[in-house]
Amino acid sequence: MGVTARRDTELPERLAEAGRRLGVALTEAMERIRPAVAAVTEVASRPEVKSVLERAEKMLRRRPCLCLCARTHPADAGICEPFDAVITRPHDFDLLGEIDVPLCAPCAAARAAREFSG
Numbered sequence: 001m002g003v004t005a006r007r008d009t010e011l012p013e014r015l016a017e018a019g020r021r022l023g024v025a026l027t028e029a030m031e032r033i034r035p036a037v038a039a040v041t042e043v044a045s046r047p048e049v050k051s052v053l054e055r056a057e058k059m060l061r062r063r064p065c066l067c068l069c070a071r072t073h074p075a076d077a078g079i080c081e082p083f084d085a086v087i088t089r090p091h092d093f094d095l096l097g098e099i100d101v102p103l104c105a106p107c108a109a110a111r112a113a114r115e116f117s118g
């Protein structure tokens with residue numbers, strides 16, 4: 001019977017000890033990752049990293065070139081800058097009629113040259 005009685009009194013102590021250990025472990029873990037967190041924060045504030053992030057943002061804001069290169073200027077289909085549309089030009093979609101589509105500069109030039117020559 002003595003065993004049961006001892007367990008009852010030991011349990012709160014064990015829990016307290018486990019809680020203390022957990023607290024220490026968490027504190028140690030935090031201390032260990034703190035340099036990593038600081039490093040990430042430091043890296044994100046560096047000018048070269050900032051410029052990369054800004055470029056990525058700009059890329060996301062960019063408009064895709066919706067030129068149908070293979071149809072509208074098959075001879076120069078490879079010149080397209082697919083994510084750098086700078087102007088819109090009306091394109092004659094057979095079924096939908098004329099619609100303004102965003103075009104990149106090389107595509108716009110190729111179309112103009114083709115219209116001019118043909």
Ligand SMILES: [Zn+2]
Pocket residue numbers: 067068069070073077080107
């Ligand atoms: Zn094109």
Ligand SMILES: [Zn+2]
Pocket residue numbers: 065066067079080081082103104105106107108
């Ligand atoms: Zn293009």
